[in-house]
Amino acid sequence: MTATSETTFTPGRERTEIVDIDVHERAALDELVPYLEPQWRRYITEFGWQPERLLPYAQPTAGGLDRADAKLPDGRPGGSDLGLVREQLLDLYDIDTAVLTGWLNASALGAGWPEFKTGLMTAYNDWQVQTWLERESRLVGSIHVNAHDPAGAAREIDRLADHPRIVQVMLYIGDRPFGDPFFEPVFAAAARHGLVVGIHHSENSPTALGHHRLYAEWHTLISQVFMSQVVSLVFNGVFDRHPQLRVAMIEGGFSWVPHIMWRSDQQWRELRSEVPWLARRPSDVIREHIRFATQPIEEMTARQFLGLVEQMESDELILFSSDYPHWDFDSPERALPPGLPDELTRKIFAGNARATYRLPGNA
Amino acid sequence: MSVGVGSDQATRVCASSELAPGEMREATLGRLPAVVIRLHDGSLHALVNRCLHHGAPLARGRLGHGSRGEDGVGDYRADASVDALRCPWHGYEYDVRTGCTLFDPSRRLRRLTVWEEAGSVLLAP
Numbered sequence: 001m002t003a004t005s006e007t008t009f010t011p012g013r014e015r016t017e018i019v020d021i022d023v024h025e026r027a028a029l030d031e032l033v034p035y036l037e038p039q040w041r042r043y044i045t046e047f048g049w050q051p052e053r054l055l056p057y058a059q060p061t062a063g064g065l066d067r068a069d070a071k072l073p074d075g076r077p078g079g080s081d082l083g084l085v086r087e088q089l090l091d092l093y094d095i096d097t098a099v100l101t102g103w104l105n106a107s108a109l110g111a112g113w114p115e116f117k118t119g120l121m122t123a124y125n126d127w128q129v130q131t132w133l134e135r136e137s138r139l140v141g142s143i144h145v146n147a148h149d150p151a152g153a154a155r156e157i158d159r160l161a162d163h164p165r166i167v168q169v170m171l172y173i174g175d176r177p178f179g180d181p182f183f184e185p186v187f188a189a190a191a192r193h194g195l196v197v198g199i200h201h202s203e204n205s206p207t208a209l210g211h212h213r214l215y216a217e218w219h220t221l222i223s224q225v226f227m228s229q230v231v232s233l234v235f236n237g238v239f240d241r242h243p244q245l246r247v248a249m250i251e252g253g254f255s256w257v258p259h260i261m262w263r264s265d266q267q268w269r270e271l272r273s274e275v276p277w278l279a280r281r282p283s284d285v286i287r288e289h290i291r292f293a294t295q296p297i298e299e300m301t302a303r304q305f306l307g308l309v310e311q312m313e314s315d316e317l318i319l320f321s322s323d324y325p326h327w328d329f330d331s332p333e334r335a336l337p338p339g340l341p342d343e344l345t346r347k348i349f350a351g352n353a354r355a356t357y358r359l360p361g362n363a
Numbered sequence: 364m365s366v367g368v369g370s371d372q373a374t375r376v377c378a379s380s381e382l383a384p385g386e387m388r389e390a391t392l393g394r395l396p397a398v399v400i401r402l403h404d405g406s407l408h409a410l411v412n413r414c415l416h417h418g419a420p421l422a423r424g425r426l427g428h429g430s431r432g433e434d435g436v437g438d439y440r441a442d443a444s445v446d447a448l449r450c451p452w453h454g455y456e457y458d459v460r461t462g463c464t465l466f467d468p469s470r471r472l473r474r475l476t477v478w479e480e481a482g483s484v485l486l487a488p
Contacts, residue, residue: 061454062425068451069423329452334417 016345018332019097019353021293022200022250022321023089023139025132026079026103027124035123043116052110055203057215061327065203070325078325079103082135089324090138093332096350097359099140100132101170101200101250106146108172108202118152121145125160133165140359142170142198147178150185157186161193167357168248169195172202173225179232184241191242196357199229201251219328222296226252227260230290234264234282235275239289246356247290254292254318255300258311261286287314291356293321294348295330302339315344319353376477376484382407387448389422392486397475398422399484400459402446408459409477409486414450415470424451429458429465 029050033041043049062068063078070078070088079085089095104124106117121144133141143160145153160166169190171178178186178199190197207221208228226249239245264282268275278285300308309315322330336345353359376382376390376399387400389412396412398421412421429445432438446459456465462472476487 062449062451067419068425069420327452327454329417331417331419 015094017350018093018095018320019099019350019357019359020089020093020095020322020324020332021099021198021248021319021353021357022101022295022323023085023098024079024103024323024325025082025085025100025128026077027127027131028076028080031131032104032120032123032127035126037119037122040116040119040123043113049113049116051104053203054206054211055218056211057218059327060215063327065327066325067327067329070329082132085324086136089322090136095138095332097138097140097353099142099167099198099353099357100128101142101198102128102144105144105170105172105200105202106148107170108174108204109146109148111148114146114149115152117146118149118156121153122156122159125156129160129163129165133163140165140167140357142166142168143195144170145186147171147176147183147186150183154185154189157189157193157195161189161195167196167359168198170198170200172200173205173229174202175204175206177228177232177236179229179234179236179238181236184238187238187242187245191245194244194358196246196248198248198250199226201225223252223256227256230257230260230286231264231282233290234285235278237275237277239285240277240279245289248293248319248356249290250293250321251295251323252292253296253298254294254312255298255308257286257292257317258308261312283313287312287317290317291319291352292317293319294335295321295323296328297330297335300337302337305337305340306344309344315347316352316355318348319356320349373485373487376486379479379482379484382484385426387422387426389420390486392475392488395475395488396420397486398448399477399486400426400448402426402459406460407477407479407484409475410448410457410459410462411473411475414452414455415464415472416450416453416455419450419452421448421450421457421472425449426459429456 029044033044059065066078072081106121124144128141132139143157145156147153157169201222205225208224261283268282374392382401384401384403387398390397390399397409398412400408414421427447429442429447431440431442447456448459449456457472462474464470478485
């Protein structure tokens, strides 16, 4: 086998436009201190706050959370340096647009100190705009919010939504389903401003049975929390309340989507009396409102891939993502199986993302 | 630099003293990316520097030992008989001496010829 025999791109073929909807920039906590309101600075400088980490394992890979080659020579983690992001991703793969998805999102942290964490999200967002968006035109950004403080989250969305390079409100998955009406102000604010809500896996996302003995089990079961979130949003009527809302499920793959569509439709028919506010089949709601990032994509043949697209009854639901700089990065050259139709490939690599995020471009 | 020792296609990688035991270096053989490895026993090995999986540069990964667990769940043993090169991205492990993946010996990286001569490490197809 040669090094290039499994690439998606055919040499000499017309260039493929690429939008990558999951690229992680990362701040050190001390970088955020100048961006914090004064009352919150000592929570880091004096009290030594660190993000609560619920995962009972380290990441047993060559580079921990990151690709080993994405760490900086001075020891900083991957995603800390724009220059290396350009070298290893934007320039190397000729990425047209990358959606920043961040590192520190309070929605997946514990519920304690909610006001501090809301303030921390404000600082993070300002740091993101100044350190990344204002320095690289290929990047668009996300508003990180603390969903445990829905009113504060809505205020933060209102504060930043008009920034021309902000395209998304970002929620990381902890242990609560986001369809709970408690979170309604977050979705209302996103819908009010026409922003996508990105729902992303995190180290604080459990499996359906909490935490198993092994990291390999946890990482195999990533998709479970995404199934929970899709079902929660749909059955709790989030999209009935916000008919223009779009949600991107990021870092959960998509091969499980047909199962959830079929099962949700069946339950809606059988148990409709419990959810009388749902006027439409869940699968129709999913197709209209929810999109799914590719990574971490399962390794499958083109025939298997096309079978999933057929089962989803839409070729507009899948959006390419790399998850750079993390260890389970999917290279644009290898993520999709060779042999997919060109039109579908173009939609997955760019067209579907441009439509979802309302990005200007060729598609 | 190409040198005519043993093969017209040989390439000098570095001085022997620049590749210590437990270290590896990136090199190229024509257009072929290579990783040259000196194990702790002093032996030299060379493989194509592209993971079979997503094409990651293996020279940016980690050298270490293999692992065994033949007594079942919870049996963790370092296997010093296997020198493993671990991909910097998704962690595919390769036996440095054979180029085979540890999870499936039928999947193998191409091995290249590497030797020392007159104080230099040399590489050939």
